[in-house]
Amino acid sequence: MRIDILTVLPGLLESPLSHSILKRAQDKGLLEVRMHDIREYTTDKHKQVDHYQYGGGAGMVMMIEPIARCIEHLKTERTYDEIIYMTPDGETLNQRTCNTLSMKQNIIILCGHYKGVDERVRELYITKEISVGDYVLSGGELAAAILVDTIGRLIPGVLNDETSALFDSFQDGLLAPPVYTRPADYNGLKVPELLLSGNTKQIDIWRHDMAMERTKNRRPDLLSDEKN
Numbered sequence: 001m002r003i004d005i006l007t008v009l010p011g012l013l014e015s016p017l018s019h020s021i022l023k024r025a026q027d028k029g030l031l032e033v034r035m036h037d038i039r040e041y042t043t044d045k046h047k048q049v050d051h052y053q054y055g056g057g058a059g060m061v062m063m064i065e066p067i068a069r070c071i072e073h074l075k076t077e078r079t080y081d082e083i084i085y086m087t088p089d090g091e092t093l094n095q096r097t098c099n100t101l102s103m104k105q106n107i108i109i110l111c112g113h114y115k116g117v118d119e120r121v122r123e124l125y126i127t128k129e130i131s132v133g134d135y136v137l138s139g140g141e142l143a144a145a146i147l148v149d150t151i152g153r154l155i156p157g158v159l160n161d162e163t164s165a166l167f168d169s170f171q172d173g174l175l176a177p178p179v180y181t182r183p184a185d186y187n188g189l190k191v192p193e194l195l196l197s198g199n200t201k202q203i204d205i206w207r208h209d210m211a212m213e214r215t216k217n218r219r220p221d222l223l224s225d226e227k228n
């Protein structure tokens with residue numbers, strides 16, 4: 001899978017994408033992430049990417065031309081399955097969307113800044129608009145990092161233990177059950193006996209029951225709506 005990220009702050013994304021699982025995915029050749037500095041697609045000497053908004057009002061708006069040039073350039077090289085714009089007014093990201101996106105070949109992610117991008121960018125190019133939650137970040141970069149992380153770890157072969165993503169919270173519409181490791185007894189706080197029994201069938205049932213109970217207590221909305 002290839003992900004091209006369009007940003008005015010490529011440095012902000014370098015670190016989150018170059019460690020741990022995302023690094024492994026890229027080292028294994030399963031994921032290729034390319035950063036594109038939108039400023040490089042300007043034609044004026046100040047490399048200006050934004051301007052005041054028509055009609056007045058505070059805040060700058062990202063101009064269409066450099067973004068369009070960058071996208072058009074990328075489109076001459078390959079076909080894209082989705083061109084995603086990270087924005088607080090997009091659809092809220094959930095595990096179902098991550099699963100779907102992890103099966104795509106080529107994706108562009110556009111990170112907004114300031115007041116966002118000129119509406120015509122959205123009309124002309126964007127096929128999907130994603131928010132990572134009901135709060136406003138200073139820009140789309142950290143949101144893009146979240147999206148790439150959630151997608152990247154789902155690409156087959158990326159996680160060591162292929163089954164582990166299957167048991168993540170949300171993957172089956174439930175939160176994950178509690179987990180324990182050594183020691184079995186910490187100052188009198190004991191690991192549930194069953195987990196030490198080796199009875200895998202009973203353990204599976206227990207885990208499912210605990211996942212259900214946790215979901216009921218913490219996120220009852222997951223049991224009643226179509227989110228996942």
Ligand code: ADE
Pocket residue numbers: 086087088112130131132133134135136137138139140143
């Ligand atoms: N850009 C600013 N805030 C955002 C959010 N909540 N989700 C996605 N992109 C954003």
